[in-house]
Amino acid sequence: MPGELKNCPRCGAVFVQALRSICTDCFHEEEKDFQMVYDYIRKRENRQATVTAVVEATGVAHERITQFVKEKRLLTTxxxxxHYKCDRCGGSLQQGRLCDGCRTSLHKEWQRVDEKSTQDDPPESRTYYSLKRGKK
Structure with missing residues (x-):
């Protein structure tokens, strides 16, 4: 399957997109950053480091370290x-996009809206009827 000609979203260079969404140069830069972060936190004395401490020690951007955690390249176990921020409330997360509180809140809200919409509909709108056609 041939790749598609695109501009790299990071540097703007033209590249053929096949497996990655960024150009080869940006990919190598990202891998270099990952290795730097991993080498730092792999050391026993740095395993309890926060993202802020890792940023200060390595110089790698906070967003990139967060990306590594979200992609599960750096396992929070x-x-x-x-940690990184919840998309909804900004609370602390180690996996997913929403914290447990926001997930529960959205689920309850969705159930409430679903129940309300079924209560507002007349019963005949929730049922299918067929017409009997008899012979005369």
Whole structure:
């Protein structure tokens, strides 16, 4: 399957998009950043480091470290203080996009809206009827 000609979203260079959504140069830069972060937190004395501490020590951008955690390249089971923000409330997360509180809140809200919409509909709108056609 041939790739598609695109501009790299990071540097703007033209590249053929096949497996990655960024150009080869940006990919190598990202891998270099990952290795730097991983080498730092892999050391026993740095395993409890927070994202802010890792940023200060390595110079890698906060967003990129967060991306590594979200992509599960850095596992929070091994590095328990690597947190990022909930998309809804900004609370602390280690996996997913929403914290437990926001997930529960959205689920309850969705159920309430679903119940309200079924209560507002007349019963005949929730049922299918067929017409009997008899012979005369």
């Amino acid at each position: 091994h590095f328990p203080n690597l």
